Each structure stands twice: as C-alpha cells, then as structure tokens.
Amino acid sequence: MSGPGTARDWDAATYERVSTPQVEWARAVLDRLPLEGDETVLDAGCGTGRVTRMLLERLPRGRVIAVDSAPSMVEAARAALGDRATVIEADLAALELEEPVDAAFSNAVFHWIPDHDRLFAALHGAMKPGAPLIAQCGGEGNVARFHAIAREVASEAPFAEHLAGWTGPWNFAAADETAARLQRAGFDEIEAWLEPWPVTPDEPRAFIRTVCLGCHIYLLPEDLRDPFTDEVAERMEPELDYVRLNIKARRA
Numbered sequence: 001m002s003g004p005g006t007a008r009d010w011d012a013a014t015y016e017r018v019s020t021p022q023v024e025w026a027r028a029v030l031d032r033l034p035l036e037g038d039e040t041v042l043d044a045g046c047g048t049g050r051v052t053r054m055l056l057e058r059l060p061r062g063r064v065i066a067v068d069s070a071p072s073m074v075e076a077a078r079a080a081l082g083d084r085a086t087v088i089e090a091d092l093a094a095l096e097l098e099e100p101v102d103a104a105f106s107n108a109v110f111h112w113i114p115d116h117d118r119l120f121a122a123l124h125g126a127m128k129p130g131a132p133l134i135a136q137c138g139g140e141g142n143v144a145r146f147h148a149i150a151r152e153v154a155s156e157a158p159f160a161e162h163l164a165g166w167t168g169p170w171n172f173a174a175a176d177e178t179a180a181r182l183q184r185a186g187f188d189e190i191e192a193w194l195e196p197w198p199v200t201p202d203e204p205r206a207f208i209r210t211v212c213l214g215c216h217i218y219l220l221p222e223d224l225r226d227p228f229t230d231e232v233a234e235r236m237e238p239e240l241d242y243v244r245l246n247i248k249a250r251r252a
Helices: 012-018 018-030 050-057 071-084 116-126 142-154 177-185 204-212 213-219 222-235
Strands: 040-044 063-068 085-089 104-109 132-138 189-198 241-251
Touching: 018 050, 018 104, 018 132, 040 050, 040 116, 050 063, 050 071, 071 085, 116 177, 132 177, 142 204, 142 222, 177 189, 177 241, 204 213, 204 222, 213 222
Parallel strands: 040 063, 040 104, 063 085, 104 132
Antiparallel strands: 132 241, 189 241
C-alpha cells in the first residue's frame, strides 16, 4: 500500500490483543469457505496470524500462504505460525505467487487497498480456475459516525495543522460496484452484500488507537498522538457503527 497514512506499520502486539471483533467476523466468513481439508489457501492479509490459525484448523492436510504488507504483522505471523504456513510480506494488489492456490480468503483487509480493480486482478492471477474467493471487509458506510467524530477533532487546534481536510486511505466500497469489479477481473458466481455489524470494544481506547486511528496517529507528531486519541475517545459512542462488505465469488 502507498499514499499518506497507508505506508505506516501496525502495532501488532496490541492488535493481537484487541482484535476479537475481527476474529468474530472471520469465523462467519470461514464458515462460507468450502474446504475438503487438503487445499492450498491464500490468506490475503493475515495480520498477526490469529485468524490464519483458525483457517489452518480446517486444513489438516493442506497449507496456507499468508500475505500481509505490514512488517510487524508478518513478523508476528511467522512467530505464531512457524512452519504451518508460508508467510510473505507483499502488496496484495501486486501479488504474484509461484503456484496458483485452490482458494482465497480475506478478512478485514480489502478496505485498506485503494485500487480494488487491481486487487481483484491480482487475486484472479493467483488462483486456480474454479477456485473460490470468500472475503469480508469494511463496506459503504463503515464506521461513518466514528469517522465524523474523528474529522471533527482533526479540524480543531492543535491537530488541524496536520489533519484538517485529510480524508484517509480507506476504500469502503458499495456492493454493486464490487460485484462489477469482480466480474471485470474474471470472476463469476458473484455475490456481494453489505451487513451492519455494530461493535463495542472491550478496550475502547486501545482499539480505536490501533485499528481506527492508526493512520491519523501516523500523521501526527509524537506529542499530539495521545491527546488526539483521548479527545476522540471522549466524544465517541461506546458502539462503533461497523458495516461489513461480504464477497463470494469464483475464478472463472
């Protein structure tokens, strides 16, 4: 990934601790992935490997190729997964694999990638004919209420000098445009739909700093990072208005 606010690394240790909502999303997504147990599956955006371990449980005779663009996430995933998965640091939109995979899975990742046409083309190229793609990410309207509060705080002193007018790197796509992009990339049997999924984090401040405000924090000087997080945390509602974009398709 590239561009303002997207090249930053992640706090992998905190993400591992607070990512229970992402794990719950993944459980539902994995239930839609048809597996016999001996496939090679791409985990497109593996994070710390917490969800990859769940995928490996469904592949007793198979293997996982786990990909993430954040160095700290890749390091954490390699430590967590050992030789149970091949972990690669790479941009998903430019992904090239030595051998195509039998299936592709992704959870809470695609909304970090600006160009979904390029992403779906890369995934298509990494998959065998007939391979399923099952994914979920932030969709149209995702955390809109929360982002409105973050923009409000960002427009005020002393944060405005660094954040005013910045709209962020997120790509919260609509279902119909996603289906059209998948078709253009060469997928068929396409289903795409939005699903509201409100989340109340167990550790609100740690969660929003790591997951929701990471790009904001990246653009702020060190002495403003905690004050910005505190101000947003003070104004936010306990429940975050997440909306998930579900994707189900097959490489034609």
